[in-house]
Amino acid sequence: MTEMLEIETPAAGVRLIRLNRPNKLNAINEVMRDEIAQTLASVASDVDVHAVVLTGAGRGFCAGIDIRNFGPGMLEASAPAIDRLRFQEAMAGLVRALADLPQAVIAAINGPCVGAGLALSLAADIRIASTAATFGNAAILLGLSGAEMGMSYHLPRIVGAGVAADWMLTGRTVSAEEADRRGLVSQLVEPEQLLERAIEIANGVADLAPLGVQLTKRALQVNIGAGGLGPALELENRNQVLSHATDDAAARRSTWS
Structure with a gap:
């Protein structure tokens, strides 16, 4: 209360x-x-x-x-x-x-x-x-x-x-x-x-995949102060690899038209 x-x-x-x-x-x-x-x-x-x-x-x-x-x-x-x-x-x-x-x-x-x-x-x-x-x-x-x-x-x-x-x-x-x-x-x-x-x-x-949302939020917070494109891409690449392997992402890909 x-x-x-x-x-x-x-x-x-x-x-x-x-x-x-x-x-x-x-x-x-x-x-x-x-x-x-x-x-x-x-x-x-x-x-x-x-x-x-x-x-x-x-x-x-x-x-x-x-x-x-x-x-x-x-x-x-x-x-x-x-x-x-x-x-x-x-x-x-x-x-x-x-x-x-x-x-x-x-x-x-x-x-x-x-x-x-x-x-x-x-x-x-x-x-x-x-x-x-x-x-x-x-x-x-x-x-x-x-x-x-x-x-x-x-x-x-x-x-x-x-x-x-x-x-x-x-x-x-x-x-x-x-x-x-x-x-x-x-x-x-x-x-x-x-x-x-x-x-x-x-x-x-x-309604979106929670992990995808959380990784996007963190990338925005970190990469706004990134030292260059390279470090920003490194974080984005890691996030995509992590989120791609989830059951949630697989289920959503299967229904994508």
């Missing part, structure tokens, strides 16, 4: 994770942080889950960290540096856990997607957004570095270094249209169609 998350199985092999603090635009407090971490750990080891949809309840995706009402774990600037580092590492761990899921992750961004929310969306494999969505890197507006929770790693790889620098150094609000134009999201849909479309995508992925 979770207090700050809604967990559903809308289709076979699809797990829906909904951040559920709608009155706070799903800002992450201590309870939600811990529940996200625990849920992702559970999903990672669940062989019956083949695709994950991450979204928010109400009109927001995630407004970042709840700096006013995070909970007893929130630290003052006067706290020892080692304790503040542990706090930051716990937050950043959510991004690593999401990116490390063996399943494909679809972020269905239904509204404001700010700070930690933006970081979580960047860790997804596929991002689709409502036309009502907005995006922002909020940390720099609070006197902090705009590079947090994997932002300086993921964002330049998705939208390019120049666009990432613009968004991260200014902290400005980015519209759904601009996010789509810059390649941050792969689709824009009307608000009432967003979740249905995300589940449709997830269901399509869940």
Whole structure:
């Protein structure tokens, strides 16, 4: 049971994770942080889950960290540096856990997607957004570095270094249209169609061979930083040899027309 998350199985092999603090635009407090971490750990080891949809309840995706009402774990600037580092590492761990899921992750961004929310969306494999969505890197507006929770790693790889620098150094609000134009999201849909479309995508992925999906996800993650075509081809070749020998691949080849 979770207090700050809604967990559903809308289709076979699809797990829906909904951040559920709608009155706070799903800002992450201590309870939600811990529940996200625990849920992702559970999903990672669940062989019956083949695709994950991450979204928010109400009109927001995630407004970042709840700096006013995070909970007893929130630290003052006067706290020892080692304790503040542990706090930051716990937050950043959510991004690593999401990116490390063996399943494909679809972020269905239904509204404001700010700070930690933006970081979580960047860790997804596929991002689709409502036309009502907005995006922002909020940390720099609070006197902090705009590079947090994997932002300086993921964002330049998705939208390019120049666009990432613009968004991260200014902290400005980015519209759904601009996010789509810059390649941050792969689709824009009307608000009432967003979740249905995300589940449709997830269901399509869940119907594919799980090993093929997992090897594809890992190749994308590794080869975006590959030192050249040669190392990228080596990984792809190995993956094809591994997946070709499976019973699942043989069964699918037998029905190919």
